[in-house]
Amino acid sequence: MSISIKSYYPNEELALRIRHRKAVYFSRFCALVTWLGVALLAVLFYQIAVDGYMWLDFQFLSSFPSRFPYKAGIKSALVGTLWLITMLTFIAIPLGVSTALYLEEFSKDGRIHRLISLNISNLAGVPSIVYGIIGLAVFVRGLELERSLVSGALTMSLLILPVIIIASREAIKSVPDGIRNAAYALGATPWQTAWSHILPASFPGILTGVILSLSRAIGETAPLIMIGALTYVAFLPEGPMDSFTTLPIQIYNWISRPQEEFHQLAAAAIIVLLTVLLTMNAGAIYIRHKTEQRLK
Amino acid sequence: MKIAMTLNKSNGKNTRSTWLEKLIVGTLAGCTLISVITTVVIILMLGKESAVFFTQIPFLDFILGTRWVPLLEPTSYGVLPLVWGTLLITFGASLIAIPIGLCSAIYLSEYASSRMRSIVKPILELLAGIPTVVYGYFALTFVTPLLKTIFPSIQVFNALSGAIVVGIMILPMIATLSDNALSAVPRSLREGAYALGATSFEVTTKVVVPAALSGVMSSFLLAISRAIGETMAVTLAAGATPNMSLTFLESIQTMTAFIVQISLGDTPAGGIAYQTLFAVASLLFLITLVLNIISQWLMNRYREVYDE
Amino acid sequence: MTSESKTTPIANYHGSESVLELRDVSICYSGNPAVQNVSLNIFKYNVTSIIGPSGCGKSTLLRSLNRMNDFIADVTIEGSIKFDGVELTGKEIDPVLLRRRVGMVFQKPNPFPKSIYKNIAWGPGINGYEGSMDDLVEHSLVQAALWDEVKDRLQDSALSLSGGQQQRLCIARALAMAPDVLLMDEPCSALDPISTSRIEDLIFALKSKYTIVIVTHNMQQAARISDYTAFMESGKLVEFDITNQIFTNPTEKRTEEYVTGRFG
Numbered sequence: 001m002s003i004s005i006k007s008y009y010p011n012e013e014l015a016l017r018i019r020h021r022k023a024v025y026f027s028r029f030c031a032l033v034t035w036l037g038v039a040l041l042a043v044l045f046y047q048i049a050v051d052g053y054m055w056l057d058f059q060f061l062s063s064f065p066s067r068f069p070y071k072a073g074i075k076s077a078l079v080g081t082l083w084l085i086t087m088l089t090f091i092a093i094p095l096g097v098s099t100a101l102y103l104e105e106f107s108k109d110g111r112i113h114r115l116i117s118l119n120i121s122n123l124a125g126v127p128s129i130v131y132g133i134i135g136l137a138v139f140v141r142g143l144e145l146e147r148s149l150v151s152g153a154l155t156m157s158l159l160i161l162p163v164i165i166i167a168s169r170e171a172i173k174s175v176p177d178g179i180r181n182a183a184y185a186l187g188a189t190p191w192q193t194a195w196s197h198i199l200p201a202s203f204p205g206i207l208t209g210v211i212l213s214l215s216r217a218i219g220e221t222a223p224l225i226m227i228g229a230l231t232y233v234a235f236l237p238e239g240p241m242d243s244f245t246t247l248p249i250q251i252y253n254w255i256s257r258p259q260e261e262f263h264q265l266a267a268a269a270i271i272v273l274l275t276v277l278l279t280m281n282a283g284a285i286y287i288r289h290k291t292e293q294r295l296k
Numbered sequence: 297m298k299i300a301m302t303l304n305k306s307n308g309k310n311t312r313s314t315w316l317e318k319l320i321v322g323t324l325a326g327c328t329l330i331s332v333i334t335t336v337v338i339i340l341m342l343g344k345e346s347a348v349f350f351t352q353i354p355f356l357d358f359i360l361g362t363r364w365v366p367l368l369e370p371t372s373y374g375v376l377p378l379v380w381g382t383l384l385i386t387f388g389a390s391l392i393a394i395p396i397g398l399c400s401a402i403y404l405s406e407y408a409s410s411r412m413r414s415i416v417k418p419i420l421e422l423l424a425g426i427p428t429v430v431y432g433y434f435a436l437t438f439v440t441p442l443l444k445t446i447f448p449s450i451q452v453f454n455a456l457s458g459a460i461v462v463g464i465m466i467l468p469m470i471a472t473l474s475d476n477a478l479s480a481v482p483r484s485l486r487e488g489a490y491a492l493g494a495t496s497f498e499v500t501t502k503v504v505v506p507a508a509l510s511g512v513m514s515s516f517l518l519a520i521s522r523a524i525g526e527t528m529a530v531t532l533a534a535g536a537t538p539n540m541s542l543t544f545l546e547s548i549q550t551m552t553a554f555i556v557q558i559s560l561g562d563t564p565a566g567g568i569a570y571q572t573l574f575a576v577a578s579l580l581f582l583i584t585l586v587l588n589i590i591s592q593w594l595m596n597r598y599r600e601v602y603d604e
Numbered sequence: 605m606t607s608e609s610k611t612t613p614i615a616n617y618h619g620s621e622s623v624l625e626l627r628d629v630s631i632c633y634s635g636n637p638a639v640q641n642v643s644l645n646i647f648k649y650n651v652t653s654i655i656g657p658s659g660c661g662k663s664t665l666l667r668s669l670n671r672m673n674d675f676i677a678d679v680t681i682e683g684s685i686k687f688d689g690v691e692l693t694g695k696e697i698d699p700v701l702l703r704r705r706v707g708m709v710f711q712k713p714n715p716f717p718k719s720i721y722k723n724i725a726w727g728p729g730i731n732g733y734e735g736s737m738d739d740l741v742e743h744s745l746v747q748a749a750l751w752d753e754v755k756d757r758l759q760d761s762a763l764s765l766s767g768g769q770q771q772r773l774c775i776a777r778a779l780a781m782a783p784d785v786l787l788m789d790e791p792c793s794a795l796d797p798i799s800t801s802r803i804e805d806l807i808f809a810l811k812s813k814y815t816i817v818i819v820t821h822n823m824q825q826a827a828r829i830s831d832y833t834a835f836m837e838s839g840k841l842v843e844f845d846i847t848n849q850i851f852t853n854p855t856e857k858r859t860e861e862y863v864t865g866r867f868g
Contacts, residue, residue, distance in 0.1 A: 015732045016701065023497035030403035033396050034416060037471065040464055041423050047438050048430070095327050102324035118592070120331050125518070125588035126581065127525025129552050130338065133577045136559070137341045158334050165331065191317045212425070219427025222527035222552070226559045248429045248528075255433050255532055263437055270430050281425045285418050409677070484714035487672060488774065492727030492781055493704035502730065507717050601717070601763075 048274070052267025060268055064234040065250060069261035074269050079236050080149075080244035081218060087153035087240065088160065088217055093210055095157070096164030097199075100206075103165075104172040105194045124162035131159045132226025140227050147228040150240045155223050160213040167209020171202040204291040211284040215277045221248040247273045342581060345574030352568060358575060364538040364549075366558075366572050373572065375579065377538035381455070381548035385530050386523045388459025388544060389466060393523075394516055396463075397470025398505075401512075404471070405478035406500050417472065424468040432532030435461040440533070447545055453535025456544035461529050466519040473518065477511025477598065478504055511598040517591035521584045527552040551580045620647040623785055623815045624669060629683035631664050631673065638664045641683070642841040644834055646785070651807060651816045653826035653847070656836035656862070662819045663711075665836070666787050669817065670706035671699040688784075704731060707783035711790045713770035715762035715777070720754050723762045723773055724780045731781070740780055748776035749806050768799025775806065779814075786810070788818040792825065804829050823863055827851050835859045 009015075063073025099120075107113050135155030145151045175198050183193040199206075224246060237244045247269060254266035350358070353373045361374015400420070404413055440457045443450050450456070481504050489499040505512065535547030536557050549557070558573050624646035631639040639661040646652050646669075654662040664673065671692065673679045685692050692702055715723050724741045733740065741758070745751040750772040754765070762773055771791060778786055788807070792800040807816060807829050820826050826833050826847065833850040835842045835858075843850060843859045854860045 009732055009734070012732065016698065019495050019498070019730075020698075020700070023495040026497045026500070027403075027407045030399045030407060033399040034403040034408075034471075037396060037400055037423070037467055038416065038419055041419065043438075044426075044430075044434050044464075047434065051437065095330055098324045098327035099331060102321070102328045106321050106324060107328070116328060116332060119335050121592055122585060122588055123331060123334060125521055125584060125591075126338070127527070127552065127584055129525065129527045129555055130342075130577050130581050132559070133555065133573060134338055134341055137345070137574075138337060161331060161334070189314075189317050191320050215425055219425070219429070221427065221429045222556065225556055228559065248427055251433070252429050252528065252532070255429070255436060263433075266433055267437075270433060273427065274430065277425055277427070278422060281422055282418075285421060482714070484710055484712055485716060487675070487708075487710060488714040488716065488777075489726075490675070491670065491672065491703055491708035491710075492730075492777065493700050494727070494730055495700055498730045502726070503716055 045274075048267050048270050051264050052269075052271050055264055055268035056271060060265075061272070065245075065253075066234075069259065069265055072262075072265055074247065074250055074272065076234065076236055077245050077247045077250035077269070078272070081246045083149050083237055083240075083244060084153055084156065084246060085214055085218065087149060088156055088214060091153055092157040092160050092164060092213070092217075096161050096210075096213075097168050097206060099161075099165045100168030100172055101194055101199070104169055105198060106190060120162050120165050124166060128159055128220055129222040129226060131155055132223030134158070135223055135227045146241070147243050148241045149237055149244050151227050152224055152244065152246075153240070155227055156217045156220065159220065159223060160217050163213040163216060164209055167212065168202070168206045171205025171209065172198060174205060175201045204287050208284045208288045208291075211280050211287075215280040215284075218246075218280075219248055219273065219277060221252050224249055225252070247276075338581070342574055342578040345571050346578045349568070349571035349575040352571075353575075362540060364554075366569060371568075373575075375551075375576065377540050378549055378551045378554055378576065379579070380540045381534065381538065381553070382524055382550040384455045384544065384548060385459050385462055385526075385534060385550055386520055388456065389463035389523045390516070390520055392460060392463030393467040393470050393519060397467045397515075397519070398474055398512065400467075400471040401474035401478055402500055402505070404475040406496065406504065417475070420468040420471050424472065426465075428465065428526060428528040429532070431461040431465050431529040434464075435529060435533030450545045451535070451547050453533065453537070453547040454545050455534050455541075455548045458530040458534035458548075458550075459544065461533055462523050462526050465526065465529060466523050469522060470515050470519045473515030474508075474512045477508040477515060480511065480598075481507045508598070510594040510601075514591045514594035514598065517587050517594070521587035521591065524587070525552065525580065525584050527556060531556045551576050555580075620650060622646065623648045623688065624817075625684075625686040626665075627684045627686075629665070629668065629681065629685055631661070631668055631682075632680045633664075633676065634678040637839055639668075640839045642836070643683075644841060644844045646815060646817055647832065648815050649811055649813070650831040651811050651818060651829055652832040652834065653830035654817065654819045654834045654836060655821070655823055655826045656842075658821060660836045661839040662836050663789055666789055666817060666819045668693075669785070669787055670703045670708055671697075672703075672708065674699055704781050705783050706785045706787060707778035707781055708787040709771070709774050709778055709789065709791045712794045713767055713774050715765070715770050715773050717761065717763055719759045720762050720765070720773060721758040723777050727777060727781050744776040744780040745773075747779050747810070748772045749802065749809075750776055766799070768795050768802060771795060771799065771803060772806065775803070779810075783814065785815045785817065788816065790819055790821060793821065800825075823851075823865075835862060837862070 060073045061078065062075050063071060064076050065074075066072040103113065103116065107116075132155065135151060135158070139145045139151040139154050140147060145154075179197050179201055180193060183197045188196075251266045251269045251273065254262040254269065257263075358373050358375050360376065361372060362376045363372035363374045364377040365372045404416060408416060435457045439460050440450070440452065440454065443454070443457055485503055485507060486499055489503045494503075530550045531553040534550065534553065536549045536553055537547040538549040538554070539546065541548065554576055555573055558569055622645040626645070627643050629639060629642045630637060642665060654666065656662050667673045668681055668685060669687075673681070681693050687702070687706065690697070716726060718726070721741055724744050725737050728737070728740060742751060742755075745754060750769060753769060754760075762770065765773060771794075775786075775791075792803055795803070804825065807818065810816060811831075818826075818830065830847045832844065833847045834844040835850060835856075837858060843854055843856045845855070850859060851863050854863065
């Protein structure tokens with residue numbers, strides 16, 4: 001059997017020109033669309049900056065919310081957010097890292113192990129508002145912790161735990177086996193190996209995950225609204241049982257008012273919130289970048 | 297000096313360290329249990345209150361009813377308008393985010409220089425970290441006024457604005473996850489295609505994207521699930537009017553927006569309004585859970601093909 | 605001895621026509637030379653193998669023959685590579701058109717995750733083939749000695765084939781484009797001995813219709829299947845001659861040391 005193949009490609013030159021043109025247009029289109037996405041981000045930032053910058057001053061940062069826009073500020077929201085981060089650091093981070101360490105270093109690879117892993121990745125996908133409802137039912141009402149910082153911190157802990165666990169597991173997984181074997185060969189117990197070798201080696205990765213999860217918690221609004229974090233708080237919480245407000249809730253409150261001035265106040269508060277978040281996220285991305293370079 | 301070593305486990309010092317070791321590992325295992333307990337509690341709480349709800353409202357009336365008036369007499373608990381609102385937002389958001397996100401992913405993995413990539417990817421990741429309440433602000437103060445100049449009849453709260461901002465919100469997620477999937481397609485496959493006289497367009501659309509399809513689909517599903525569960529942006533942008541309107545120009549209410557609306561009023565525990573919260577949340581939980589499980593299944597299948 | 609004096613006599617000796625002519629070809633990755641001043645001819649309907657220790661630049665040289673190096677950032681090529689008398693390194697040459705006439709088979713089998721049939725039909729399809737696709741698929745698979753094994757399951761995934769079958773599928777895929785030259789980059793390095801010998805038989809059968817250039821680290825393979833052999837070391841062409849000459853009576857001492865297994 002013999003086929004003369006060349007003759008089966010009619011109009012070859014024209015077809016090729018069209019194909020090349022398609023390839024060029026397609027690559028340009030993809031680049032354009034990507035930059036469109038980036039441009040949207042720029043528009044978003046610009047819009048917020050223009051709306052809010054004139055309200056940003058020391059008075060704004062150091063005043064309580066008020067019915068009068070010119071007197072209003074975010075003092076209680078800032079302090080509430082700070083309280084929340086601190087409490088999350090002490091509740092969620094140890095829990096999350098311990099879980100990751102257990103799953104990666106101590107538990108046997110079996111059915112239960114796989115089931116727990118599956119469970120954690122599903123928890124990561126549960127909408128935040130569902131955590132809010134659980135927080136309301138369990139912490140606020142069930143355990144009678146009221147609408148306090150503790151309730152908020154516990155609810156948020158549940159929300160960010162899966163994120164911390166998944167990130168920490170990735171970090172621990174990337175520690176080369178050589179380190180483990182070396183430590184075991186010197187007679188170290190599993191815990192000694194984990195504590196003095198695995199954890200330090202995976203620290204940057206864990207830190208990145210922790211920062212990203214905390215920044216997610218700082219920006220979350222819905223679960224805290226569910227557990228009823230007050231939207232008008234003219235005092236500072238003094239202990240974990242006090243009621244509180246946070247930056248996103250204050251922002252939500254101001255956005256939902258009809259007056260233009262409050263919208264601008266919201267924009268000013270968003271600038272503060274985004275500054276905090278972007279600093280944290282950029283830090284996390286930087287640490288990851290550094291670690292990647294070191295590993296190369 | 298005598299060097300002797302006992303391998304006997306009952307050696308004094310050894311016993312203490314073994315005991316300590318066991319305690320520590322036990323503690324770690326206890327921490328792991330928290331995530332299991334969380335799941336159990338979520339399912340129990342949602343199940344328990346929903347069960348109470350369904351003793352009063354027939355399940356079929358809830359799931360098939362087309363009127364959602366839970367707070368005013370005469371009450372009606374047909375959840376479809378809320379589901380419709382959620383679908384409308386999700387559909388609109390996907391329509392925006394999936395094509396743009398996929399194109400960005402293709403740009404990042406196939407066309408961008410490594411320098412460009414190292415600039416654009418962190419930007420997308422930062423975009424993914426913006427709180428949803430900020431997107432709500434963007435919807436109300438920027439998108440809706442802009443839409444008003446195009447559609448003068450548009451309501452202050454409308455589905456279109458919500459869909460647009462939710463679309464912008466899930467876009468970076470689709471772009472970064474799809475980029476990961478496309479980048480995992482082995483180089484050798486691209487080279488094989490180029491060696492047959494293919495152009496970059498043909499290699500990308502006919503070899504790379506199909507090869508990464510399950511990974512890409514997984515990222516779409518994850519993003520859709522995120523859009524369904526999204527709360528603050530849609531509450532602020534799309535309003536609180538449950539209806540089954542076909543146009544994007546009217547106010548609607550999503551499942552999540554309803555939950556927020558109820559919780560803003562001081563609902564007493566145990567009332568029917570309180571239980572409605574759980575019934576709607578259960579539905580939300582189930583829908584997102586199914587999507588997430590399919591997404592993970594696709595992702596695992598994808599990893600099996602290319603991880604060696 | 606200059607490279608000219610190495611190539612010209614053989615051409616005269618064999619009286620065969622050159623398909624590819626390389627003159628003083630140097631290739632650099634980000635400024636680091638990978639191939640330096642290589643000059644040789646590839647003769648029509650012959651098998652030419654390029655041997656040498658790993659990292660000697662043989663794959664890099666092969667990939668420059670159908671411009672696959674275009675995809676690696678920061679590669680520079682100097683010198684002249686002529687295909688059918690046309691300079692192929694130039695900007696005005698369309699690499700897509702070139703690759704249709706200079707096909708390639710890679711180190712690891714890389715079938716597309718599609719059906720066996722689609723793997724073969726894909727290349728002709730995108731290039732606007734208007735003949736009978738079924739015939740072309742059959743013809744290509746027959747040529748690659750794979751037809752009998754897969755004729756009843758053409759719609760199965762190519763990934764369901766064994767490694768050796770996958771590699772023959774990749775050869776069939778390249779043959780479907782009816783290339784003038786077939787480049788093979790260590791095509792047997794990932795295969796077991798039985799699959800390897802089947803592919804060697806195949807190469808032997810194919811040279812009546814195709815010009816084949818094969819990179820291999822396996823000297824016995826080069827000796828068995830090729831008409832000409834080029835020996836490279838650290839980016840330089842040490843010796844190029846008819847295979848028999850290289851293996852029995854090499855001019856250069858380094859070649860002799862290499863082919864007798866004293867280093868490499």
